[in-house]
Amino acid sequence: xxxxxxxxxxxxxxxxxxxxxxxxxxxxxxxxxxxxxxxxxxxxxxxxxxxxxxxxxxxxxxxxxxxxxxxxxxxxxxxxxxxxxxxxx
Amino acid sequence: xxxxxxxxxxxxxxxxxxxxxxxxxxxxxxxxxxxxxxxxxxxxxxxxxxxxxxxxxxxxxxxxxxxxxxxxxxxxxxxxxxxxxxxxxxxxxxxxxxxxxxxxxxxxxxxxxxxxxxxxxxxxxxxxxxxxxxxxxxxxxxxxxxxxxxxxxxxxxxxxxxxxxxxxxxxxxxxxxxxxxxxxxxxxxxxxxxxx
Numbered sequence: 402x403x404x405x406x407x408x409x410x411x412x413x414x415x416x417x418x419x420x421x422x423x424x425x426x427x428x429x430x431x432x433x434x435x436x437x438x439x440x441x442x443x444x445x446x447x448x449x450x451x452x453x454x455x456x457x458x459x460x461x462x463x464x465x466x467x468x469x470x471x472x473x474x475x476x477x478x479x480x481x482x483x484x485x486x487x488x489x490x
Numbered sequence: 491x492x493x494x495x496x497x498x499x500x501x502x503x504x505x506x507x508x509x510x511x512x513x514x515x516x517x518x519x520x521x522x523x524x525x526x527x528x529x530x531x532x533x534x535x536x537x538x539x540x541x542x543x544x545x546x547x548x549x550x551x552x553x554x555x556x557x558x559x560x561x562x563x564x565x566x567x568x569x570x571x572x573x574x575x576x577x578x579x580x581x582x583x584x585x586x587x588x589x590x591x592x593x594x595x596x597x598x599x600x601x602x603x604x605x606x607x608x609x610x611x612x613x614x615x616x617x618x619x620x621x622x623x624x625x626x627x628x629x630x631x632x633x634x635x636x637x638x639x640x641x642x643x644x645x646x647x648x649x650x651x652x653x654x655x656x657x658x659x660x661x662x663x664x665x666x667x668x669x670x671x672x673x674x675x676x677x678x679x680x681x682x683x684x685x686x
């Protein structure tokens with residue numbers, strides 16, 4: 402999967418992983434917009450398991466509250482690693 | 491052993507782990523306290539206030555701060571390099587149309603190097619779980635009532651970046667100098683749970 406750029410619509414993974422993840426439950430399986438590329442870091446989910454892994458892009462992804470919670474007129478911007486994203490929306 | 495342990499179950503567990511680490515020579519006696527003191531040294535909301543005051547009086551600095559906060563901080567003698575590695579800082583600016591508020595829903599990520607230790611409510615389950623879902627009500631409980639057409643943007647510090655809110659400059663402060671402006675900035679203002 403090629404890196405995403407600002408403005409891209411993306412969908413987050415919906416699976417509930419067995420171990421630690423920095424993809425918050427409320428933002429799983431949701432569609433949002435990349436608002437900024439925030440550098441490159443090893444995936445925290447892997448580091449929590451003691452794995453040494455290569456850095457990957459990290460993005461600020463903005464979601465409409467309505468798409469996450471079914472209500473609300475605000476937005477929530479979550480910082481997600483590339484692997485937290487299933488693909489383009 | 492480090493000081494300031496409560497009697498809760500989690501404290502007992504932490505104390506036990508710490509004792510084991512000390513017994514095996516992985517931790518020196520009192521090392522945790524020393525490391526915490528070193529990490530928190532110099533971290534105070536006064537730093538954030540200084541950044542905000544400079545941004546209010548210097549439009550060029552404001553622009554640089556919002557574009558790349560890490561590169562702009564040295565202009566006021568600050569950095570995000572207090573921990574094991576330099577943390578990325580993103581500053582988000584409130585204006586008449588948009589109000590920003592910060593949270594870490596997964597734990598308690600916070601720009602300690604810049605703002606010092608976080609307030610206890612920031613780490614509470616109630617704040618962390620509710621502010622993403624219903625920020626307008628949570629802000630109202632903090633005494634912040636925003637016009638209905640002000641958009642609310644919640645930032646969840648879920649990865650490597652840390653955030654700081656650049657509050658709006660209060661009305662009637664045109665005559666104030668930078669140091670006097672900095673004195674108006676509160677910690678809650680820098681998190682987005684207060685207006686100035």
